[in-house]
Amino acid sequence: MGYLIGVTALWAFSFSLIGAYLAGQVDSYFAVLARVALAAVVFLPFLRPSLLRGPQRMALMGLGAIQLGVMYIFFYQSFLLLSVPEVLLFTIFTPLYVALLDDAMFGRFTPFHLVTAALAVVGAAVIRFEGLDSGFWLGFLVVQGANLCFALGQVGYRRLSAELPPSLPRHSVFAWFYLGALMVALPAFAILGNADAMPSTGLQWGVLAWLGLVASGIGYFLWNLGATRVDAGALAIMNNALIPAGLLVNLVIWNRDADLVRLSLGGAIIVGSLFLNEWWLRRRAPATA
DSSP states (O other), rough: OOHHHHHHHHHHHHHHIIIITTTTTOOHHHHHHHHHHHHHHGGGGOOGGGGGHHHHHHHHHHHIIIIIIHHHHHHHHHTTTHHHHHHHHHHHHGHHHHHHHHHHHOOOOTTTTHHHHHHHHHHHHHHHHHHHOOOHHHHHHHHHHHHHHHHHHHHHHHHHHSSTTTSGGGTTHHHHHHHHHHHHHOOOOOHOTTSSSOOOHHHHHHHHIIIIIIIIIIHHHHHHHTTSOOHHHHHHHHHHHOOOHHIIIOOOOSSOOOOOHHHHHHHHHHHHHHHHHHHHHHHHHHHOO
């Protein structure tokens, strides 16, 4: 749990840094490529290829491609369509996706999850019930793509880690995760990137360096490691903890203008939908047992 709490505090600043210094100023595909490449640099010196079999390496690279590569592409695009508080609030769906993916892996289906998801959508509409446009809803869907990739990566890494020997030093194989993400980020920038929108100030380069080496490099390693040491309920709670932490940083330190009443009401509905989902899961537990 300590790993998850530490990374939550670390990532709370990432949203605002991206929104304030990178979004709309630096090409998003280059930002993704830079973060992934710098994160790989952190772990490549520790890589010991012989510790994993071929299929295990491919699995870890696939998880990196999804959880980091594809997720970041969705994530950075969302900042071009939404404000930082909206991006933060809409990431609250991730625990629901974790639950649904677990259902799929174990051959279950829980219709009640659809009810709680509908309530969360209502909360999203409350945040901007005036002047809704295609950009807002497109941004909402883009964030959901990022959420789904992040959830799939967490669940997949938990499953893969359970098959690995407990004595295996995870830092000696985690570079495969970033190499998989690099296989997505590199062609994405080559095909879709804008070479005329490179970082132009030392501050932008510094933000990218911090996001790549620390937030992505150290952050994703510790988060996935922490995810293997807690149960699914605790992992879902920590996914939610990032939202208030990030909003606190954005609204207090950066002092962004926001309709706090509407933001609070919509956020409360979204959070309430997840509490309702958690209550239902606990209610079902005795019957399932």
